[in-house]
Amino acid sequence: MxxxxxxxxxxxxxxxxxxxxxxxxxxxxxxxxxxxxxxxxxxxxxxxxxxxxxxxxxxxxxxxxxxxxxxxxxxxxxxxxxxxxxxxxxxxxxxxxxxxxxxxxxxxxxxxxxxxxxxxxxxxxxxxxxxxxxxxxxxxxxxxxxxxxxxxxxxxxxxxxxxxxxxxxxxxxxxxxxxxxxxxxxxxxxxxxxxxxxxxxxxxxxxxxxxxxxxxxFVKLDFLTFALFAPGVALLSAVLALGRTVWWLESRWLGYSLAASIVLIAAALLVEHNRRAPLLNTRWLSTGSMLRLALSVLLIRVVQSEASGTVGFLQALGLNNDQMQQLWLVVMAGTVAGMVASALTIAPSRIAPSLMLSLAMMAMGAWMDAHATNLTRPANMYVSQFLLAFGGAFFLGPTFISGFGAVIAAPSNLISFSLMFTISQNMGSLLGSALVGTFQVVREKYHSSQLVEHLTLLDPQVAARVQAGGAALGGTLADPATRSAQGVASLGAAATREANILAYNDVFMLICAVALATLAWLTARYFWEQCVVGKASAGPNAQTGMANVSLNNSGLR
CATH class of the missing domain: 1.20.1250.20 (MFS general substrate transporter like domains)
Structure with missing residues (x-):
């Protein structure tokens, strides 16, 4: 055979x-x-x-x-x-x-x-x-x-x-x-x-x-699409991964790479748009349901980048990974709990509410972290990080299922869905890290300028702080001028630490705002489909973009 x-x-x-x-x-x-x-x-x-x-x-x-x-x-x-x-x-x-x-x-x-x-x-x-x-x-x-x-x-x-x-x-x-x-x-x-x-x-x-x-x-045109799409994605990934490190406006190659990636990806999509049997179904990917799915996954991945902000915040306080072990155990427990809870409650009719619940939990966790101080330690973040880990694990399965039913109904769209989901996940992670890192740097510079502006030796409290910092080194430094310089350096380091803490609080509040905005959008969309469109036009599972008949035919139910 x-x-x-x-x-x-x-x-x-x-x-x-x-x-x-x-x-x-x-x-x-x-x-x-x-x-x-x-x-x-x-x-x-x-x-x-x-x-x-x-x-x-x-x-x-x-x-x-x-x-x-x-x-x-x-x-x-x-x-x-x-x-x-x-x-x-x-x-x-x-x-x-x-x-x-x-x-x-x-x-x-x-x-x-x-x-x-x-x-x-x-x-x-x-x-x-x-x-x-x-x-x-x-x-x-x-x-x-x-x-x-x-x-x-x-x-x-x-x-x-x-x-x-x-x-x-x-x-x-x-x-x-x-x-x-x-x-x-x-x-x-x-x-x-x-x-x-x-x-x-x-x-x-x-x-x-x-x-x-x-x-x-495979057909020959598939490899032409790959030859255009792969370098385009590679250049875009490089821009997102390195932009914050080399800084966005300081390196010319970032601009050239971004422009080239747009041209290459657009060329690949143009080739696919005009094919009779495309590798990527651009018409299907540009439908409202697929665009909303991609955007929701992208936004939730940006929200999940709060975890990298938490690591940066704790490191700014001088903690290392060994001192965060209990916190990662809590995160691990939250991830497992979210995954198990999602598996036990999954149903086509519950997909939209599940996504809204996960966003609400992540918004709450980010809001709790936004009130950190220099006295905050990993133990103070157990609840917030558990909520973030639970919500992040709880959303993934329902999101995947919400789009996969359409693939079962039209198997030729499997590659399109796989690529869309992967890009939303991976690029969302890179984009989230880039946004969090960039926003933290900008806000740290702002808070640092505000704090340093009020530090003058004419202020008795500042002078006393500098003197105390130098006195702590009195046993090792005999020169008063050197001790005074070290006291100024110690005060500067404290100001930088406080500026970083304020900047990370701003990052956590921004992530909370993104989560709440995404939650508001999904909630409005859900109730609009329920109340305005109605069951006759929305179908049994329009809020998930998937019909029950597709699940029955695929054996997923």
């Missing part, structure tokens, strides 16, 4: 889409095994990049590079991750899941192993790019394995868990990355990453996914 000829499936086994596995009946023991492998594979896809992202300052020192150069590592990951999603769907459809799985895991392992013997920025960037390509593959693979663990009536729960497992990578990386650095400095991170990759490879070789349909998918 031709490998591209669809097999004959029993009704409960039929794959929902070409390139996805079939869904035969499994024993409880085998279902548990699929769930464990799904967790391992999903964590492998995200943990390597998370370990690097949370340890960039340490890697900068070990590699001996500037702060602007180390930012190429997260940029390289996003470049490769987003670009590969354009081709991976068709790769699975044409060459099958087995080759897809083994090829990308072995590529990831080979690149990580090579980096252990070639120490330099270029090799580190190459490993991050390989990690991005493999991460794009492993995220989908983890979802497929998780879905095998659930019977048809609970498959929506499997979707929520499958897309949520990767969310555990960042809090896990913060919990034990310090120990890895102590064991082998930067090599400790890469040895662990290599071990996870080999573990995932062994798991998928021992427990294979059921077969699926294969179809001839």
């Amino acid at each position: 031709d490998v591209y000829t669809p097999q004959v499936w029993l009704p409960h086994e039929r794959p929902s889409l070409p390139g996805s596995p079939s869904t035969p009946l499994h024993s409880d023991r085998r279902r548990a095994a699929y769930l464990i492998v799904g967790l391992i594979v999903a964590l492998t896809g995200g943990l390597g990049n998370a370990l690097v992202s949370v340890n960039l300052p340490y890697l900068q020192g070990s590699l001996g590079v500037y702060s602007s150069e180390i930012q190429w590592l997260p940029a390289a990951y996003v470049m490769a991750n987003v670009s590969m999603n354009l081709l991976l769907v068709k790769f699975r459809q044409q060459f099958g899941l087995r080759l897809f799985t083994e090829l990308f895991l072995m590529l990831y392992a080979a690149a990580t192993l090579a980096h252990l013997f070639v120490h330099g920025l270029a090799s580190a960037i190459a490993v991050r790019a390989a990690s991005g390509m493999s991460g794009a593959a492993l995220t989908v693979l983890g979802l497929y394995y998780t879905l095998q663990a659930f019977p048809a009536r609970h498959r929506l729960k499997g979707v929520v868990l499958g897309v949520g497992f990767a969310q555990l990578a960042l809090p896990l990386a913060r919990l034990f990355s310090s120990e890895l650095l102590e064991l082998g400095e930067w090599r400790g991170l890469y040895w662990f990453e290599l071990g996870m990759t080999l573990l995932a490879l062994g798991c998928v070789l021992m427990l294979k996914l059921p077969p699926g349909d294969r179809v001839k998918a």
Whole structure:
């Protein structure tokens, strides 16, 4: 039989889409095994990049590079991750899941192993790019394995868990990355990453996914689109990742890169818009429901960047990662709780309320953090960070499901949806970090100028503070002038610390405002569809952009 000829499936086994596995009946023991492998594979896809992202300052020192150069590592990951999603769907459809799985895991392992013997920025960037390509593959693979663990009536729960497992990578990386650095400095991170990759490879070789349909998918124009789209995304990722570090208006190459990225991405979309069988369905992506979905994911990812602001705030107070371990345990608990709660409550009719609840929780958490002082410590942020972690995990599954039903109804749009969701997630994360960092720098300069303006030695309190700062060094510095200079420096450092605290409070308040604005928009849209459009025109699940019949036909319900 031709490998591209669809097999004959029993009704409960039929794959929902070409390139996805079939869904035969499994024993409880085998279902548990699929769930464990799904967790391992999903964590492998995200943990390597998370370990690097949370340890960039340490890697900068070990590699001996500037702060602007180390930012190429997260940029390289996003470049490769987003670009590969354009081709991976068709790769699975044409060459099958087995080759897809083994090829990308072995590529990831080979690149990580090579980096252990070639120490330099270029090799580190190459490993991050390989990690991005493999991460794009492993995220989908983890979802497929998780879905095998659930019977048809609970498959929506499997979707929520499958897309949520990767969310555990960042809090896990913060919990034990310090120990890895102590064991082998930067090599400790890469040895662990290599071990996870080999573990995932062994798991998928021992427990294979059921077969699926294969179809001839690639055509020549697909590669023209990729040749235009991939460098466009790479340039845009570089601008977002490095803009704050080299500063937006100080480096000409940022402007050239941004202009080139717009031209290349627009050219790729123009090619796709005029194709008879497009790789990217631009007409479908430009519909109101898809644009609203993309915008909501993008805004929520910006809100989730509050976590990077929390780390920066605590570091400005002089705390290191070892002193934040309890906080990351709370964040981990919030992420798990949000993922489990989302899986237990998921239903098509509850998707819009779930998104609104997650935004309300994240807005509350950001508002609580916006009242921090120089006496704030990790213990004071347990509740707020739990709310933010819970809300961030709670929104992801419903958001994914809200758009996937339309893909089930029109399988040709799978690549378009996959790319839109990936871009919204990854670019939203980069954009959020860039906005948070830029806003914090601007506000720190403002508050610093306001504080320093009132510091004069003619003020008795300022003079007393300078004298006290110098007196603390009286046992080591005999020269009064030197002690006075050190007292002035100590006061300046305190002013800078206070300016940073005020700036981070402004960042948290901005994130709260973004969350509330997004919540207001989603709420207004939801009630407009309920009250104005009505059931006759809105359909049974218009607020989610997905019909129940699509879920029934796909076996997700």
